[in-house]
Amino acid sequence: MTSDTAAADRTGTDFEIFIVTAPGLESVLCAEVKAKGFRDATAIKGGVTIRGGWPEVWRANLELRGATRVLARVASFRAFHLAQLDKRARRVPWAEFLRPDVPVRVEASCKGSRIYHAGATAQRIERAITEELGAPISAEAEVSIKARIDDDLCTISVDTSGESLHKRGHKEEIHKAPLRETLAALFLHHCGYDGTEPVVDPMCGSGTFVIEAAEIAAGLHPGRSRRFAFEQLASFDDAAWQAMRSAGGNAQTPTFRFYGSDRDGGAIAMSRANAERAGVAALTDFQKHAVSDLMPPPEGPPGLVIVNPPYGARIGEKKPLFALYGALGQTLLSRFSGWRVGLVTNEASLAQTTGLPFQPSGPSVSHGGLRVTLHSTAALP
CATH class of the missing domain: 3.30.2130.30 (VC0802-like)
Incomplete structure (x- = not known):
């Protein structure tokens, strides 16, 4: 034209x-x-x-x-x-x-x-x-x-969406500085996760990474539980839409589970409730304990540890976080041989404190008014 x-x-x-x-x-x-x-x-x-x-x-x-x-x-x-x-x-x-x-x-x-x-x-x-x-x-x-x-x-x-698509309709309870489901999914994808391996989040908050990973592995569509603005359009065909929805994804039952832990008991309760609403409670395991007590899952192959730790600019002071990040790195290096790691933070110095062999920095995006970067490793030695 x-x-x-x-x-x-x-x-x-x-x-x-x-x-x-x-x-x-x-x-x-x-x-x-x-x-x-x-x-x-x-x-x-x-x-x-x-x-x-x-x-x-x-x-x-x-x-x-x-x-x-x-x-x-x-x-x-x-x-x-x-x-x-x-x-x-x-x-x-x-x-x-x-x-x-x-x-x-x-x-x-x-x-x-x-x-x-x-x-x-x-x-x-x-x-x-x-x-x-x-x-x-x-x-x-x-x-x-x-x-x-x-x-x-x-x-x-x-x-055609209406409410932002990160609102899947499952996460009613949220912890401090929650990561949006859409960001979590893209970070998982960038770390090479395709649903064929276990995932561990040692600071799981509301359980977003763990629940997204379990849904991907189970072949569940992210929009299965919500409505969309396109349902109000003249071009909408309800019969065709219902057929599309009912077809579902490539539904399957993974042979391994997805693990989240946090030192905050309230976060664990939130994660379990959110996983139940998402229909993946049977695939997930949330436990209360400190990072230093983290152990690999008892069964299944090595997979991905992905974590969105606290940032100094958002939750508390930055100085105590260096010890937390250091403990995380020491735990992963000593116990998670063969696992890959993805870590999201707004400070490169905090990531470096872990001592993990990060590859060149991944995507940098806005999260809650801060610029955060995904740092990832290959399989740990």
Whole structure:
């Protein structure tokens, strides 16, 4: 479509889908997307693009563990001023994906364009939706339209996820500084975890790493227990969706278990409750003890120890943490020969204190307002 074409792209069986993830983890998500068989997966800033139709949108929400949300890019057109934006927004085939009886909210952003006022952009698009389709506008609407004008190109997307995809619907109880499930899944993937080995987390908090690892090994879809915004769209086919959900994943029962420990008894209680809600209680084992008491599992091959210890900038003072990290490293080096290690922290000096033979630093991402980095090893000697 040329830059001065007034008509918007029409939605059909094949359009661009943008899968959002934490900046810095795009390549890790892209590997997951490709492994799941999605078409034309390309890592770009902030996520991964694929091609497909509405069934691919539903499946991405259901199956992808590293995705934050899934945006269906339903229209794009050039707009050099607000009057042109108003005119071309009215030509978007809103009725193909929005319902007139379902409230909508519009969010807009502008960058490097002659239209620079995000609020005015959102207002024009809201007016086009209400006057052309009749759908009500509400700031609390579950269905969200995202309009981005970049270099005078307006891209219209539907947020098909609703709540962030890290909200699996299982972790109702959380410990201090909880790691999001999406980040945990991507860190596991980056450490080479594919569900065929045991996982140990010696500072398990709410149990996120252990539960994610158990779900992957059991072949459970991350979105199996929640609802999505796309269920409120005109393009939604409930029968096809229910068939997709009921097909499940490659359900299987691992021959090994997944272990979490923490010195905080409250964290252990939370982890057990969260694992029960996730349906993996039988695959997990959570025990209260200190890092110095950590031992390898009594059965099963060597696997992955992955841990998100306290950070000085978030929980307590940094100085006492050097002793904690040192004890962790000493325990792993003396007892976990053949195991790989993944450690997430915001301070390289804390990671170095473990004495573990870390490879070059992995992804650095934002977590709770801090920049954290994944440090990983090959199999320990």
